[in-house]
Amino acid sequence: GQQLNQSPQSMFIQEGEDVSMNCTSSSIFNTWLWYKQDPGEGPVLLIALYKAGELTSNGRLTAQFGITRKDSFLNISASIPSDVGIYFCSGNGNQFYFGTGTSLTVIP
Amino acid sequence: DTEVTQTPKHLVMGMTNKKSLKCEQHMGHRAMYWYKQKAKKPPELMFVYSYEKLSINESVPSRFSPECPNSSLLNLHLHALQPEDSALYLCASSQDLRGDRNFGPGTRLLVL
Numbered sequence: 560g561q562q563l564n565q566s567p568q569s570m571f572i573q574e575g576e577d578v579s580m581n582c583t584s585s586s587i588f589n590t591w592l593w594y595k596q597d598p599g600e601g602p603v604l605l606i607a608l609y610k611a612g613e614l615t616s617n618g619r620l621t622a623q624f625g626i627t628r629k630d631s632f633l634n635i636s637a638s639i640p641s642d643v644g645i646y647f648c649s650g651n652g653n654q655f656y657f658g659t660g661t662s663l664t665v666i667p
Numbered sequence: 668d669t670e671v672t673q674t675p676k677h678l679v680m681g682m683t684n685k686k687s688l689k690c691e692q693h694m695g696h697r698a699m700y701w702y703k704q705k706a707k708k709p710p711e712l713m714f715v716y717s718y719e720k721l722s723i724n725e726s727v728p729s730r731f732s733p734e735c736p737n738s739s740l741l742n743l744h745l746h747a748l749q750p751e752d753s754a755l756y757l758c759a760s761s762q763d764l765r766g767d768r769n770f771g772p773g774t775r776l777l778v779l
Contacts, residue, residue, distance in 0.1 A: 600772050601757050602710070657710060658709065
């Protein structure tokens with residue numbers, strides 16, 4: 560099935576730095592979701608966005624639903640070691656699609 | 668209860684074995700899903716159940732057989748698997764087909 564373009568593919572950052580990642584699609588979506596997955600575990604839903612332009616925070620995480628409805632952004636402020644993992648975006652329109660993932664490594 | 672649970676956590680099976688993966692949710696969700704995930708890749712959809720009826724089969728080989736005994740349970744029966752079927756198998760549920768998907772912790776399957 561379709562996959563969303565997610566970038567960057569991987570990030571290596573110093574503890575305390577901010578992180579930004581994004582997801583783009585050729586189709587418009589009604590919902591954008593961001594998940595985090597730890598090794599050997601299932602994806603955990605971090606933030607759900609339901610309206611174009613919506614900006615939602617969950618602690619140090621902030622995500623935005625792009626105005627065009629074809630993209631979304633996730634920012635993590637003041638990263639900590641437990642932020643390590645793979646972050647997946649997903650878009651829900653007529654079908655549900657996953658992004659290709661962003662692997663985040665935080666160096667203490 | 669806001670969780671999707673899956674058993675077993677790990678499973679090793681031979682190519683001639685028959686085994687089953689189990690998934691359970693008590694959130695009243697009416698859509699349930701099976702996904703297969705290889706390392707460092709996004710989950711790939713296998714099956715979708717809506718109101719206990721199979722809604723989508725993403726051309727999955729017949730050695731994988733899903734079953735939805737009731738609205739809270741979803742099984743995946745495995746028979747004559749191949750080593751390339753080794754993966755993390757994830758179950759998910761949502762309020763309905765348009766709802767946000769909640770994932771279980773997965774079953775790590777190794778086929779020898």
